[in-house]
Amino acid sequence: DAHPDARAAAAAALAQVVEALGVERVPHVTRRLINAALGKRAADGEGGDVIEKSGDDGNLASGASERSGAAQALSLVIVAADSVDATLREAILPLSRHSGPRGREGALWCLRFLARDDPDFGVHVSEALQAVLDGLADDADAIRDVALLAGKQLVRAHGDAELAILLPTLEAKLLGERWRIRAAAAQLVGELLCLVGDAKRVGVAQNELDDIDAALGDEATSRRLRERIGAASWRNTLASLYIARLDAVAGVRQAAVEVWKTVVPNTPRALREILETLVRRLVAMLTPQSTAQDDTAVQKPTRPGAAAAAADAEASESSESDDDPDLAEAEDADVERQRVASRALGDVVAKIGDRVVPELVPLLEESFETGDEATRVGVCLGLAEVCAATPQRQALERLGLLAPPVAAALCGERATPRVVAHA
Numbered sequence: 001d002a003h004p005d006a007r008a009a010a011a012a013a014l015a016q017v018v019e020a021l022g023v024e025r026v027p028h029v030t031r032r033l034i035n036a037a038l039g040k041r042a043a044d045g046e047g048g049d050v051i052e053k054s055g056d057d058g059n060l061a062s063g064a065s066e067r068s069g070a071a072q073a074l075s076l077v078i079v080a081a082d083s084v085d086a087t088l089r090e091a092i093l094p095l096s097r098h099s100g101p102r103g104r105e106g107a108l109w110c111l112r113f114l115a116r117d118d119p120d121f122g123v124h125v126s127e128a129l130q131a132v133l134d135g136l137a138d139d140a141d142a143i144r145d146v147a148l149l150a151g152k153q154l155v156r157a158h159g160d161a162e163l164a165i166l167l168p169t170l171e172a173k174l175l176g177e178r179w180r181i182r183a184a185a186a187q188l189v190g191e192l193l194c195l196v197g198d199a200k201r202v203g204v205a206q207n208e209l210d211d212i213d214a215a216l217g218d219e220a221t222s223r224r225l226r227e228r229i230g231a232a233s234w235r236n237t238l239a240s241l242y243i244a245r246l247d248a249v250a251g252v253r254q255a256a257v258e259v260w261k262t263v264v265p266n267t268p269r270a271l272r273e274i275l276e277t278l279v280r281r282l283v284a285m286l287t288p289q290s291t292a293q294d295d296t297a298v299q300k301p302t303r304p305g306a307a308a309a310a311a312d313a314e315a316s317e318s319s320e321s322d323d324d325p326d327l328a329e330a331e332d333a334d335v336e337r338q339r340v341a342s343r344a345l346g347d348v349v350a351k352i353g354d355r356v357v358p359e360l361v362p363l364l365e366e367s368f369e370t371g372d373e374a375t376r377v378g379v380c381l382g383l384a385e386v387c388a389a390t391p392q393r394q395a396l397e398r399l400g401l402l403a404p405p406v407a408a409a410l411c412g413e414r415a416t417p418r419v420v421a422h423a
Helices: 004-021 027-038 064-080 084-092 101-117 121-136 141-158 163-173 179-197 219-229 231-244 250-263 267-286 289-295 307-321 325-370 373-389 392-397 399-410 415-422
Strands: none
Touching: 004 064, 027 064, 027 084, 027 101, 064 084, 064 101, 084 101, 084 121, 101 121, 101 141, 121 141, 121 163, 121 179, 141 163, 141 179, 163 179, 163 219, 163 231, 179 219, 179 231, 179 250, 219 231, 219 250, 231 250, 231 267, 231 325, 267 325, 267 373, 325 373, 325 399, 373 399, 392 399
């Protein structure tokens, strides 16, 4: 049925019938529900496929209501039959086992309803969360929508008990490469923090010119979250949220701002609390990941006569990389990460100004002295933003603090940091 209430009532009725008869007396029901939920054709002797329709054009949206209803009924039936583990292992997870979009959408519907119906689903949270993240990265809009619904249900039903698994995983995705995953992760982190901190989400202004730093959270919520999550994890989460507030994509920014306003009572004080964690993370973002990986690659010893072959292979790879779309995408991601990190550093200085420069510059200077060339380039970009955001009067007062790292960059041995520092 097209109406969700009708599907829910039918699913509950079928589950009661199966429970009353015993699943061993109607074993074909579970298999037919799995086929219907995952959009599969029934094998011979299974009584036909309840989802197959004449004239089906293969569109993803075709049969979406049937898949949702079958997944809801399947969830109730296997929970009553205590066969959740076997069904997940053999038919639903991992998401990559389903080559067609219907199967992936149906599997996510199953996860959504199982997270709601099974009180012992916490043992499967890690696997289910990975499937949700895979669904959020899918090319099909319908699959991403269902994945977000499944993620929200997973957080609401098991977020408090499985906080140690959910929060670090979602917090790491706030700074991921794909913007859709970053936006969804911000929403899910907000759901999780509101659940744990017993807070109400505040609305976010639609106008970009409105004050995004107007913290509306209360002290009690912030204190509960810090005690429940732990000080270190709390600082990491706030640092990721702060960076996400300055994302290049408006959807990510709005989701992160909404969460920040909900859980942070005072933005300047929160920035001072997370300053060291935030700066170290921003310096790491200023370092291009592809460059860092190249610099840390281990060179294997070559046999006599193999040096020329290795050089030829390297030249061939270099020529092919110009046309490699994955490499181009990685380079674009590195550039965007650097821009976001630079904006964040300048934003921190602009907000808490003279109070943060004495703490910020030594951290940048330490990273410059201990880092490789790519890190030093990133530090120079950060120093440029710090100097630009510092008022002239404060810059003159702090000249003894700002000048040494800039001079060290200008007089360094490597050319690239010198060029960036000069610019």
